[in-house]
Amino acid sequence: MNDAAIGIFDSGMGGLTVMRALMARLPNERFLYLGDTARLPYGTKSADTVTRYAVQAAAALVRRRIKLLVVACNTASGVALPALHEAFAPLAVIDVIVPGAQAALAASPSGPIAVIATEGTVTAGAYPRAIHALAPGIAVSQQACPLFVPLAEEGLVDGEIVELVAHRYLDGLLAAKPTCLVLGCTHYPALKTVIGRIAGDGVTLVDSAATAAMAVEQRLRDDELGTQATAPSHRFLVTDAPDRFARVGQIFLGRPIDPATVELVDLQ
Amino acid sequence: MNDAAIGIFDSGMGGLTVMRALMARLPNERFLYLGDTARLPYGTKSADTVTRYAVQAAAALVRRRIKLLVVACNTASGVALPALHEAFAPLAVIDVIVPGAQAALAASPSGPIAVIATEGTVTAGAYPRAIHALAPGIAVSQQACPLFVPLAEEGLVDGEIVELVAHRYLDGLLAAKPTCLVLGCTHYPALKTVIGRIAGDGVTLVDSAATAAMAVEQRLRDDELGTQATAPSHRFLVTDAPDRFARVGQIFLGRPIDPATVELVDLQ
Numbered sequence: 001m002n003d004a005a006i007g008i009f010d011s012g013m014g015g016l017t018v019m020r021a022l023m024a025r026l027p028n029e030r031f032l033y034l035g036d037t038a039r040l041p042y043g044t045k046s047a048d049t050v051t052r053y054a055v056q057a058a059a060a061l062v063r064r065r066i067k068l069l070v071v072a073c074n075t076a077s078g079v080a081l082p083a084l085h086e087a088f089a090p091l092a093v094i095d096v097i098v099p100g101a102q103a104a105l106a107a108s109p110s111g112p113i114a115v116i117a118t119e120g121t122v123t124a125g126a127y128p129r130a131i132h133a134l135a136p137g138i139a140v141s142q143q144a145c146p147l148f149v150p151l152a153e154e155g156l157v158d159g160e161i162v163e164l165v166a167h168r169y170l171d172g173l174l175a176a177k178p179t180c181l182v183l184g185c186t187h188y189p190a191l192k193t194v195i196g197r198i199a200g201d202g203v204t205l206v207d208s209a210a211t212a213a214m215a216v217e218q219r220l221r222d223d224e225l226g227t228q229a230t231a232p233s234h235r236f237l238v239t240d241a242p243d244r245f246a247r248v249g250q251i252f253l254g255r256p257i258d259p260a261t262v263e264l265v266d267l268q
Numbered sequence: 269m270n271d272a273a274i275g276i277f278d279s280g281m282g283g284l285t286v287m288r289a290l291m292a293r294l295p296n297e298r299f300l301y302l303g304d305t306a307r308l309p310y311g312t313k314s315a316d317t318v319t320r321y322a323v324q325a326a327a328a329l330v331r332r333r334i335k336l337l338v339v340a341c342n343t344a345s346g347v348a349l350p351a352l353h354e355a356f357a358p359l360a361v362i363d364v365i366v367p368g369a370q371a372a373l374a375a376s377p378s379g380p381i382a383v384i385a386t387e388g389t390v391t392a393g394a395y396p397r398a399i400h401a402l403a404p405g406i407a408v409s410q411q412a413c414p415l416f417v418p419l420a421e422e423g424l425v426d427g428e429i430v431e432l433v434a435h436r437y438l439d440g441l442l443a444a445k446p447t448c449l450v451l452g453c454t455h456y457p458a459l460k461t462v463i464g465r466i467a468g469d470g471v472t473l474v475d476s477a478a479t480a481a482m483a484v485e486q487r488l489r490d491d492e493l494g495t496q497a498t499a500p501s502h503r504f505l506v507t508d509a510p511d512r513f514a515r516v517g518q519i520f521l522g523r524p525i526d527p528a529t530v531e532l533v534d535l536q
Binding site: 044048049149151 | 414418424428429536
């Protein structure tokens with residue numbers, strides 16, 4: 001048993017959807033979330049830079065004594081896992097790509113599977129690699145959707161603009177008749193209504209937050225790291241604009257964020 | 269006379285439109301451009317963070333011996349000028365906001381003036397302050413356009429999506445019947461065709477790049493800093509993805525960028 005917090009990091013606020021799934025599944029745990037808001041987004045940056053940022057973010061969490069690290073950012077999951085394992089072993093590290101791949105295969109065991117993600121995740125080929133590691137022969141297609149993050153961050157999640165942008169990204173992908181569409185960025189579930197409408201009833205949308213939470217629960221059990229604490233706590237570290245984080249973040253977390261629990265930190 | 273380079277910095281590639289105007293006006297000068305591509309965009313970040321990044325970027329240029337600093341980023345111009353003057357005096361620092369305000373008043377001496385810019389520039393009130401310093405009574409309205417930068421960076425500069433987004437931002441602003449619209453972000457000239465069509469013939473679009481270049485020329489003359497060099501050189505420093513910078517940056521610069529002239533640097 002271990003009462004230390006579970007550390008979660010993301011480039012900004014999108015990872016709060018993963019924290020939300022974790023809090024639902026593990027209501028007694030303590031959580032410490034880090035959003036690298038001063039350097040977001042990660043999705044358009046190079047693998048080297050994202051890896052450096054991810055290691056700095058994880059180090060800040062490790063300094064505050066966490067018992068497990070959740071990489072809630074798809075882009076960082078796609079490029080930085082080897083560096084994170086090397087830098088912080090034997091700390092348990094759970095990412096969102098492998099659980100996303102598992103969920104996709106559960107929904108669509110024989111494919112084809114379509115993936116939408118950031119440029120960084122698509123370029124790294126992270127989802128095709130994770131899916132093919134589990135099911136080598138399956139057809140996987142992918143598409144970067146760089147406007148989805150700024151649309152979600154502006155709160156533009158439905159209506160004509162979002163419809164047009166979504167058609168632009170999805171029409172080519174849907175031509176391959178996928179049976180499952182992976183939302184490979186933590187911001188994308190905010191646009192789920194429009195994406196689902198365009199994809200149609202025959203396509204299952206997969207969001208890795210819930211599956212990642214299951215993977216964390218399993219790992220806590222395997223390593224006997226579960227808490228006995230009766231007072232769960234939720235704290236937040238950000239690298240820029242804590243007030244904005246508390247205000248906008250509650251949309252992603254699905255509950256209010258007390259500004260007193262958000263601390264500004266410098267990772268450099 | 270001084271043969272050192274003119275330093276220019278921006279959060280990314282947008283400032284290359286300012287460098288383009290400078291090269292046209294000062295063809296014999298040497299230029300050293302820094303794009304902080306690892307931490308862009310600045311427009312959605314806090315004034316404190318943008319100021320810290322701007323001072324780090326300027327320091328990297330100063331270490332390479334520049335004779336004048338051009339702050340080609342509107343967001344940094346709007347919040348970081350006092351810190352830059354304090355950190356690097358007596359170095360001459362030219363920003364893009366004051367020249368933009370001058371150009372707006374030249375185009376529209378009695379107003380009303382409308383300004384579109386990033387959230388950071390709008391929140392700082394940088395344009396209204398600069399305009400009112402020159403013409404206290406004039407009516408100024410402003411609007412943040414956060415989707416314009418990702419649209420321009422995706423090369424989506426015309427068509428239905430851009431039209432709809434532009435109407436969303438501009439319709440309210442145009443109701444005040446401005447005679448001049450300031451493009452208060454170096455990315456926005458890429459969307460000039462659509463913005464101009466929606467604004468209509470009676471509205472002059474002002475882009476501060478050309479005016480900033482005139483201000484630099486004037487300052488070189490005043491301080492006797494002009495070059496006698498016969499071999500102008502153009503070099504670039506970036507904090508992430510030099511290949512992408514060379515490839516995409518040429519659109520903003522209006523001429524090819526030799527990848528061998530782009531160097532990766534670490535500002536932290």
